[in-house]
Amino acid sequence: MPSLARLLGLAALAVSASAIIPPGNQGALNQTVNVSEDDTPTTDNESIVNTLGQVNQKSGAATNSTPPSAPIPPTIVTALDGTLTNTTVTDVASNSTAPSSRRRSAKRQRSRYTEVFSGLAPGVHDASIEGTAYLTYTVVPNSTYNIDACLDYCDTVEDCVFVNLYYEFNDYLLDFVFSQESNLVCAAYSDIHNATEKINFGGQSSYPQVGNETVPLTYITQSSGWAADSLTEPEDPDGYTLVFGPTGGANNAPGYMGFAFLSFYDVDGCAALCNGRGTDPVGGGCSYFNI
Template sequence: MLPRRLLVLSAAILCVSAQYTLAPALQAAQEFSNNPTAGDAPPTTNAQNLTDVATIIRTVTLVDQKSGAPADDTPPGLPQAPTMLTALDGEIIVSAVDGLNSTDTGPGRRSASDYGLVFNGTEANDAAIQGTAYLTYTLVSNNSAAQGLDECLDFCDNTPGCVFVNIYYEFNNELLDFVFPQKSNLRCVAYGDVHTASEKANQQLSPLPSEATNIQHSSGYTSALKEPAVPEGYELVFGPISAANNAPGYMGFAFLSKYNPSACAKLCNERGPDASGGACKYFNIWRALVYGLPTTYICAMYSATTDASTALNTGQGPLSVTRSRGYARISYIADGGFEAYSCPDGGDFCFAETAPGWNGTSAPGGYFDATVFHYASYAHTGAGVALLGCAFGSDGQMGTLTTTGPLRGLKRGRMYAVQFFYSSTYSGAELEKNAFVEVWWNGALVGSVPVGFSPWTYFAVSVVAVGGGYDVLQLKGGEAPAYSFIDDVYLFLL
């Protein structure tokens, strides 16, 4: 292959009669020759997209997620309720996060010694916990305190997400004594978070009428908080720490009824794309303590990945951040930003038909119709970008950009999303009116970008994987002078 600068010079004569000033390769070469810093990446101005910490903190003061075993005729032993949305982008709501499997399983203990006593109950003036992350309840044997406790801890073991139980006697409740089949007044209430005696509520005052329902010996036991399972299609970036992200690419937040990374991942997957950043690619989940008590579980979503270096929010006033974890969405395309391609001489401008993970080809008679540029002025982000259409303007053939090497990790029959940004403005509105990009998956056309002049625009299409390293993505288009630039290509599990 000829050196890049020689290619540029040898093709210059082919573009003299072009209807636009210069083809992309020649224009970049001229700009770079006149100004060696022309290809430097523009300064990033994402301050307006930083995490809206003020709204999150204000909403924490408005939400009430504390509950306990229902006092109505709800029978014991029911499956736990799904993870609920309790707020979305500052608006208080109540809505289930549907389509999830059960939350993480219990701690897996097999003896009472694996649980620790948090607080003991009292015979008089006692009450049950009203706290966050209520899961479900059951009735256990009241033949003896030891037997009842052992059954309660077994119940926690077998309740997904359970890390704490509140066990107490509830006297003068006919449902417990005569209606429910257990015929026991010893309640075992499971929670997904640890609570303290200060969260006991609805305390009865002595003396009590003999027929009044009252609670006695309300005790709390906990196991160690378990490391949650990493949601499918994501990887753990950091945590747990006591600081939340304050980072660019912020897309909004949700409050959850439980600390549930899988629910947060689902919200991220379903979040509408950001006009400049595209799909949600990262989330930060954390627990808010207010005056030391669990209050809610925050899921903050981002169109750009980050890490613990931007975890600067430790709280404000009585609110503190705990159990903060960051998760990044896995893209099954190794270098969709074309940033692995660099100039051999270390410069800021070069281009080629092949780059790490990609191969450009032309139709018969075509020449450099699918290329990868290292030139920040053309890119959507960073310095790498792909071009469909003859880089020298010497032919009007369509170019094809193909992933090379197996797309590893894809599961047969699962649905994925191909996502990218494209731009067709280079030659002006008239010459770009027929610009197009086609998305081909395993040899079949699965989507087409709308034809015509367009600034950087987000596009996505769903595909089904074959798996086993046999899947291939192709992006076709160009036909100079109707050029299409492509950047930030991702392949995400849906």
């Protein structure tokens, strides 16, 4: 089960001195490499922290460009060993013969939800969430503040554990283009967020300019957040078994090979990166990861 306090999907890869072929490839083990753990590197925490300060993985519903209920995008590797990037797990793990990231999660029953924060009073300008692990959004009927419809939507979205429900005004696509004809936005996330992350106040020009008329700016009202009461543990990736966790700390151990930042908490994606990592200078292959 992913930690609720996580900021980023962080994959730390470790080397096994006794295995050249990763277990996810289901190959036979090679002969033992006689290397002491004292001679292998440990987790490069300084580089991880420095990279964390450079990566921005926060986003929200892009109603100005994306239609409601768009497919969830693939997991993106936003940094690899301290270098910023913007590519898919499949592209990064091109050496791997294992299946690509599928972001599988265990099936769950209809979830119960708890309100994390409430929206401001009707008519008072509010803000929507800009947060990590944004999945997709829909619009729900806006004749009432339709909380149940938004929570039902989260139940249908893979990995959804949190929704941000709000009205968005003066958005031309919501008002006139998208067939749903609703401005009550329900944004789904696989991370749980809080009111301090309500930072999108709108303020964009969405309507076309007509002559010298003033173009109205977008604004947000009644932005609330709802979190699932229970989460499900992801399935073990092919060739891997859960060793421990989840815990509130990360590994700091010998055999370290490198790290990646992922756009989602994606166990399959982390396994694919491990499988495609290749050998280290002493001949070991990746056989363990900490996410």
